[in-house]
Amino acid sequence: MHRSYQSENNQPITTSKNLINTKTSSSSTTSESLTVHDRQHSDETKAEILYRNILSYCRKENTHFVDDQFPPIDRSIGQMDSLDNHRLTWLRICQITPSLHSDRRLNWSVYSSPKPSDIQQGALGDCWLMAALALITERPQMLEHIILTKVVNNQGVYLIRICHNGLWKTVLVDDCFPCTQYNQLAFTQAHQRQLYVPLIEKACAKLFGSYADIMGGQTEEGLQLLTGAPCDHIDLNPTKHIVEDEIIWAKLLSACESNLLIGASTGRSDVNEEEYTQNRISSNHAFSVLAAHSVSSIQMQFVLVRDPHGRSYYQDELLTAPILNRLNTIDRNSQSPGAFWISWPKFLRFFNSITISTYASDYYDVREVNRFTRSSAQSIPTYQFYLSKTSLVNISLLYHRSNRRIRNFHTQSFVLCNVDQGLSKDVGTHQAILCTNRGAFTHWIGSLRSGYYVVIPFSTSFWNDDDTSVNDYTLVIHSKVHINVQVTLETPALLADCLIATALKNKRQLQKEKDYNYYTMAGEYDFAMFVAENISSTDFLNIEVDLNDSIRVRNSRKSLSTFDCIPPRHRQIVFLVEWTNQYGQNAKMDYSYRTQCVKQATNSVPEIYGRHTNFHSYRPF
Structure with a gap:
């Protein structure tokens, strides 16, 4: 008998409900889920000790802090074809001249009544990060989770909290930044002499190796870095199926009504550069989505979008003066720089994807680091937990990339199994959901009833004796209710039972x-x-x-x-x-x-x- 299958380059995330068979093991540890605020408090407590020690030393020695892990040299800027590093100068904030003349009378602050329109992207192609940061700036309380040092200090010591590879990390940075020949910030800045934007940008550059290493990306990566929560990615230009615009509109409207953080990106393969230029929309660019609204009188839907550059001048023939006036009364952000309304058909024409963050400040989460196994015989980590009541649950599997600019081509997956009264040997009595993806990130979100569950991550890509690549991952479980997660080593036969049962039902x-x-x-x-x-x-x-x-x-x-x-x-x-x-x-x-x-x-x-x-x-x- 002969069979043939062809792969595609797209990366679907597919779920299906099936059954599993499990068996118990001995080695295990238990982790308790924390709320967003409790986790932040824990991180701040540890970071505060380091911060105060450095601050005390600089004051005693009457010196400024210089970060020797990310020094003010060309290596920290990295290689950029569009920029001559030799024309850049590293300056401290006391030496930097604001780009706006009106800001020169202001003193530096970490942030002061920040607005998305304050963010001005410079010579660095990191609109993916700036679009995410613009969304965060809509919620000043969210900045408090990221900016741990909230007051400007003469010693130039700042702590920034970033979620990298699914783990919250406190990044230490100084206040020295690349500047132009006019002593102005070369990269992203914020009006009103606010320091939070270049600080966050520098923290990300340090985390990934250099400023050049944060060029190019997707809004979902930026939102995950800043919120620690997974995103729902909606492909508006799929290769395998037709876009179901009514379902997508319902998702977008629901996300807007739930006040979630939403991004969108242009750069469709079926729209050329000339058409983008004619419609005055930037191609291959990340935007923020601020609102969605239906106008019943003309039976048409509209989306309010903001360009973090503030340079889009889109006009829509469906946006007559009466319609535009009506839409502008709905959302206060309609008049902010870079914001524009676009009709739903035109949105679907020019935008390639929508990214919806699942961040919620009242969620609990567990974050566990482990490694994919190296063989089909090696014991495999499993994650078992009990839900006391029905809850919305997010599960994310994040592969630890050694370099964010290198695409990931291995497959990573996990099986989520409902095991009722604990681990059982009875095949065919449990439900299972299988999620798989060829990217560095696999995600599932859904409502789970009360009961016992187990999550089993796996990737057979590493079942190779001569494979020397990084095989670390982080499993993140968000839930509306408190959970304890028991990490237990099981035989790989348990995974086989799960997959066989999944296949039997589907x-x-x-x-x-x-x-x-x-x-x-x-x-x-x-x-x-x-x-x-x-x-x-x-x-x-x-x-x-x-x-x-x-x-x-x-x-x-x-x-x-x-x-x-x-x-x-x-x-x-x-x-x-x-x-x-x-x-x-x-x-x-x-x-x-x-x-x-x-x-x-x-x-x-x-x-x-x-x-x-x-x-x-x-x-x-």
Whole structure:
């Protein structure tokens, strides 16, 4: 029998409800969820000690703080094709001249009645971060979670709190910034001599290595850095399905009514640069979404968008003077610089994606760092918790990239399982949701009923003996109710049981015979899994698989040719294949298989180590 599958370059996040089988283990630790405010208080307490020690030393020595981990040299600026580093000078804030003449009479402050329109992006291409920061500036109370040093000090010592790789980190920075030949800030600044914008930008530059390393990105990354919460990404230009504009409008309207942080990006592949220019909308640019409103008299919807540059001058023929006046009375931000109303059809024409932050100040969260396993026989971390009542839950899996400018091409996934009264051996009594993505971030959000749950992250991309890449990840669980998460090591056979049960409830039948079945999981996933099922009560099932005609794939068995012998009344995951193609490349999984029912057992090739606990071990019905 022969089957062929073709991969795509898009990165879907797919969920499905199914069943699982689990089993208990011994090694475990427990973590307690914290509220946003409690976590901030804990971070501030630790950072305050470091801050006061540095401040005291600088005062005693009558000197200014210079950050030796991010010194004022060219290396900290990095390589930029659009900028000559030699024309930049590092200056302290007391030496910097404001770009606005009216600001020269003001003293520096960390922030003072900040407004999004105060943010002015400079020569650095980090609009993704500025668009996110503009949304944060709408909520000054949120800045308090980020800016830990709230008063300007002569020693130049500041603490900024950023959520990097799913973990809150307190970044120490000085007050020395790259400036132009006119002694003005070269990169992003804020009017009214507010320091919070260049401080946050510098903290991110230090975190990622240099200012050049924060050029280019998506608004969702900026929102995650500043809020620590996952985002819902809506693709307005999908390749595999038609845009359901009514459903997307309902999501956008709901997000606006819930006062969530929302971003949008241009840069569609089906709109050329000339059309963007004609409509006076910046292409490949990040914007903030401030409001959404339906005008019943003309049966038309409109979106209020802000350009963080303040340079968009879009005009819409549907925006007549009466309609525009009516819309401007709805939202006070309509008159702020860079803000404009756009009709929903035109929004869908020019915008490529919408990003909705799930941040909520009253959520609890647990943040656990661990590593993806290196083999199909290695014990795998699982995360077990109990919900006391029905709650909205966000689960995020974040891969720790060594360099944010390098795209991630491995697949990472997790299974969320409802296990009722704790871990059980009974297959077919539990629900499971599978999430998978080829990016560095996998996310699921939904409502869960009270009960016991387990989350199992996995990535077979690292099941390679010579793989030296970073395999660290952070699992973040947000919930409306307090939870305790128990981290327990389980055998990889538990993961196999989860995936087999998921496939059983949502399967694509490949072949069904009297004595055996073959199937894969239906739906869009970033891997392909083949399950063989021996129904016979007496005979063994030999199955030989050939994947050698496949292109740019990675098999969990480490070989493109496999042979297995499945006992009576058992199932087995014969292979799990992930794509290795990068953008601009194609990948294809092309395989054939042969089967035979026999009376005697034979060994698997390649050999499956850990006969009963391996991911590829055969599992009883």
